[in-house]
Amino acid sequence: MKEEWSQFGFHDITCEVPADWDLTHIEGMYEKGYVRLDDARSPRLEIRWERPFRRVSLSRTIDKHIKLVTKEARRARHELRVQRDLRLTASSFEECESFSYKNHVEAAGLATRCGVCRRVVIVRVFAGEGGQTLRQTAARIFQSLRDHSKEGRSRWSLYGFRFDVPEDFRLVSSDLKTGRLLFDFAHKGAQLTVCRAGLAGVVLKDRTLSQWLEQALPKFFRSFVVEKRSEEFRSHSSLVFTGRYKLRLRLARLMIRPWFLHCRVWHCERSDKICVFRVIGRQKDKNALEKCVDLVYCH
Ligand SMILES: [Zn+2]
Ligand SMILES: [Zn+2]
Numbered sequence: 001m002k003e004e005w006s007q008f009g010f011h012d013i014t015c016e017v018p019a020d021w022d023l024t025h026i027e028g029m030y031e032k033g034y035v036r037l038d039d040a041r042s043p044r045l046e047i048r049w050e051r052p053f054r055r056v057s058l059s060r061t062i063d064k065h066i067k068l069v070t071k072e073a074r075r076a077r078h079e080l081r082v083q084r085d086l087r088l089t090a091s092s093f094e095e096c097e098s099f100s101y102k103n104h105v106e107a108a109g110l111a112t113r114c115g116v117c118r119r120v121v122i123v124r125v126f127a128g129e130g131g132q133t134l135r136q137t138a139a140r141i142f143q144s145l146r147d148h149s150k151e152g153r154s155r156w157s158l159y160g161f162r163f164d165v166p167e168d169f170r171l172v173s174s175d176l177k178t179g180r181l182l183f184d185f186a187h188k189g190a191q192l193t194v195c196r197a198g199l200a201g202v203v204l205k206d207r208t209l210s211q212w213l214e215q216a217l218p219k220f221f222r223s224f225v226v227e228k229r230s231e232e233f234r235s236h237s238s239l240v241f242t243g244r245y246k247l248r249l250r251l252a253r254l255m256i257r258p259w260f261l262h263c264r265v266w267h268c269e270r271s272d273k274i275c276v277f278r279v280i281g282r283q284k285d286k287n288a289l290e291k292c293v294d295l296v297y298c299h
Contacts, residue, residue, distance in 0.1 A: 009157035016144035078103035108138035117148040164295035190281035197274045238266035258283040268298035
């Protein structure tokens with residue numbers, strides 16, 4: 001059977017992964033973080049990244065890592081066999097080094113350092129049952145690994161939700177629930193929010209899109225006076241909200257007038273999802289920021 005692959009992306013760390021591996025652990029930010037993906041039985045992929053203050057040697061990073069694994073193996077009374085330099089590479093990195101080890105589980109690893117974003121990434125792929133061999137799977141993941149944005153865009157792809165944001169925007173908070181994913185980004189005072197909710201067909205049975213938004217994101221338009229209109233978007237029914245700051249004082253209004261709010265909510269029947277895109281920014285960036293909605297992929 002041909003294995004299906006999909007894309008994973010978080011804080012500009014992107015790679016291809018088998019489609020049936022699910023994200024089970026996620027923590028950290030751009031400077032330092034960790035994610036783990038499991039198949040139905042066991043952990044299959046771990047990615048750790050860090051932007052060290054000082055330049056570190058990749059060999060020494062792997063030494064440290066192997067030391068930790070050795071300690072764990074000794075504690076569990078497992079024999080550990082380590083191999084350095086597997087000759088697996090990641091083509092987008094000038095500096096990378098591979099390794100493998102085998103105790104009760106077999107793992108292939110890769111450490112990379114990037115001269116552009118100055119991050120050190122350690123990827124470990126664990127053997128599973130059946131399917132492709134560990135080496136083949138690891139080779140594809142390593143080859144597809146990237147750790148910084150391309151063409152001015154950061155790619156985000158998790159839980160089957162894919163979108164891009166301008167590369168200057170950094171994630172400031174996220175709320176990842178089973179039925180709803182919400183990401184908040186910020187750059188120089190501008191805010192960009194992307195949200196996706198599931199089971200749209202059921203949710204919208206007894207309420208309109210507008211009512212759903214009010215219930216799901218009650219403070220979404222706080223401090224703004226908004227106007228609403230219906231509009232078709234990619235052949236989906238959608239609502240557009242445009243807003244300006246709610247201020248009584250004339251002086252404050254004059255000062256804050258350059259800020260705008262733009263929000264689009266749409267129902268994608270094909271993927272059974274509701275997608276939300278909202279941006280608050282300066283008037284002069286309005287056109288460019290509003291266009292970012294095109295970078296949210298619903299189906
Ligand atoms: Zn990089
Ligand atoms: Zn769609």
